[in-house]
Structure formats: C-alpha cells, structure tokens
Amino acid sequence: MTNLDSVAAPLDAEPRYLRWTPVIAGALAATALSLILVTFAAAVGLGVSSAAPTWRDASVALWILSGIFLILQAVLSFGFGGYIAGRLRSAQSAAPTDEVETRDGLHGLAVWALAVVLGGMLAGLVGASAVNRSTPSSATTSAAEPLLSYELDRLYRAARRAPNADVRPDRAEAGRILLTASSHDGMNADDRTYLIQQVAASTGLAAPDAERRVDNVIANSKTAIARSRRSTIILAFSLATALLLGSVAAWAAACAGGRHRDGAPLPDWMVQSNKLERRRVVVQ
Numbered sequence: 001m002t003n004l005d006s007v008a009a010p011l012d013a014e015p016r017y018l019r020w021t022p023v024i025a026g027a028l029a030a031t032a033l034s035l036i037l038v039t040f041a042a043a044v045g046l047g048v049s050s051a052a053p054t055w056r057d058a059s060v061a062l063w064i065l066s067g068i069f070l071i072l073q074a075v076l077s078f079g080f081g082g083y084i085a086g087r088l089r090s091a092q093s094a095a096p097t098d099e100v101e102t103r104d105g106l107h108g109l110a111v112w113a114l115a116v117v118l119g120g121m122l123a124g125l126v127g128a129s130a131v132n133r134s135t136p137s138s139a140t141t142s143a144a145e146p147l148l149s150y151e152l153d154r155l156y157r158a159a160r161r162a163p164n165a166d167v168r169p170d171r172a173e174a175g176r177i178l179l180t181a182s183s184h185d186g187m188n189a190d191d192r193t194y195l196i197q198q199v200a201a202s203t204g205l206a207a208p209d210a211e212r213r214v215d216n217v218i219a220n221s222k223t224a225i226a227r228s229r230r231s232t233i234i235l236a237f238s239l240a241t242a243l244l245l246g247s248v249a250a251w252a253a254a255c256a257g258g259r260h261r262d263g264a265p266l267p268d269w270m271v272q273s274n275k276l277e278r279r280r281v282v283v284q
Contacts, residue, residue, distance in 0.1 A: 030082075081112070082112065101259075105251040
C-alpha cells in the first residue's frame with residue numbers, strides 16, 4: 001500500500017502538459033501589443049495596400065518599410081506573449097531541463113496559435129462591419145469602386161449635370177467593365193464602344209473627346225490594378241514571414257521566460273540578449 005501511494009503521488013502532483021491560464025494571458029497580451037503597433041503604423045501612414053488614390057503614388061521603399069515593420073511587430077508581439085506564458089507557467093522541479101524547456105516552448109507556440117486566431121477573428125469582424133456599412137444594392141455598387149474610384153470620378157466628370165441625375169448605376173457598370181482591362185486579353189472592343197457611348201451620353205462630351213477620356217481611364221485602371229496586385233503579393237509574403245518568425249519568437253521567448261522563472265541561465269544562443277545584465281555584474 002505504501003509503495004502504491006509513493007508511486008501515485010508524483011503522478012497526481014504532476015501538472016498537466018498544457019496550462020491554459022498562461023497561454024490565454026500570453027495570447028491576449030500578444031494580440032493587444034500587435035493591435036497597438038499596427039494601429040500606430042496605420043496612423044503614421046505605413047501600409048502596403050490602401051484604397052486611397054494617393055496610395056498609388058507610394059514608392060517601393062514605403063512598401064518594403066511597411067513589410068519590415070509588419071515582421072518586426074509580429075516578432076515583438078508574439079515574443080512578448082510567449083515570454084509571459086513561459087514566466088507564468090508552473091515550474092516542474094522533478095522534470096529534466098530539456099523537458100521543461102520543451103514544455104515552455106510548446107506553451108509559446110500555443111500562445112502564437114491562439115493569438116493568430118484572435119487576430120483573424122478581429123480582422124473578420126472589422127471586415128464584416130465594413131461590408132455591412134456599404135450600400136446593399138448590387139446595381140449601384142461594384143468591387144471596382146474602392147480601387148478605381150478616382151478613375152470613375154474622372155470618367156464621369158461633367159461641367160453640367162441635372163440636379164436629380166443619378167450616375168451610380170452607370171459608375172457601377174463602368175467599374176465592372178474597367179476591371180476587365182487587366183485581364184490577359186484586355187477589354188473587349190464592344191465593352192469599350194459601349195463605355196464611350198455611356199460617357200458621351202452622361203457627360204455631354206463629343207464622341208472623340210469621350211473616346212480619349214475612356215482610353216486614358218482604361219490605361220490608368222490597368223496601372224492601378226497592377227500596383228494593387230503587387231502590393232497584395234508583398235502583403236501576403238510579409239504576413240506569412242511575420243507569422244512564421246512570430247512562432248519562432250514565441251517559442252524562444254517562452255523558453256527564456258521559463259529559464260528566468262526557474263532562475264537558470266539562458267542557453268548559449270540567447271546569451272547575446274543578456275549583455276546588459278552581464279555588464280552590470282562586471283561593474284558591481
């Protein structure tokens with residue numbers, strides 16, 4: 001009886017492999033810090049994509065800087081959350097050092113995964129609210145409106161227009177037609193002719209002037225769509241890199257938090273991050 005008790009006691013006292021309290025705390029901290037950093041970046045004008053017409057004048061350097069900032073904020077945010085999880089996790093005095101470090105790292109990965117899910121849900125809610133605020137009628141809206149709004153303004157610009165004239169259906173139809181300008185075969189000749197007739201009837205321009213305006217808008221639309229595609233590719237690669245490096249940062253920070261929790265020295269590959277503490281000890 002005594003032997004059974006002595007064997008069962010360590011098993012009962014052994015904490016569960018995954019402790020959700022430090023994981024949730026770390027994930028919330030990582031999401032909060034990421035939200036703060038992303039909001040700051042948006043406020044100062046960093047971004048690789050935007051619906052504003054002025055964004056299309058942005059340089060490649062701004063795209064690269066925005067991508068680098070996205071990666072850095074992910075490393076900082078996930079590292080912060082992983083460190084909190086590793087520091088708050090219950091210590092295991094009887095477990096080997098490698099096992100403790102592995103469990104700390106897995107808690108950091110759990111923080112990373114939960115923070116990614118929370119961030120995705122938050123982004124989905126923001127996107128859903130933006131869609132709900134848009135006009136529900138598909139006859140007066142199109143997917144081209146945010147991207148080609150400036151081109152559509154120029155297309156239907158008129159010196160005189162009746163006060164009760166509603167060009168929203170015409171703009172929506174023209175926007176859907178302009179989206180085909182970036183296809184492999186380009187805009188259909190019939191669509192181009194129809195667009196010229198629409199612009200001439202709506203603005204009162206002569207046929208040659210309407211044709212020149214339509215051709216200029218088609219060229220500008222192709223450029224805007226191409227730049228939008230490039231920015232989307234940059235954003236996708238930056239986001240994927242940020243998430244992958246964020247998982248590494250969460251693992252490493254959780255291991256560092258666990259070592260600080262247990263009072264153990266950092267591993268050799270983390271020694272560089274502890275230079276200030278070493279210098280303080282030397283001075284003393």
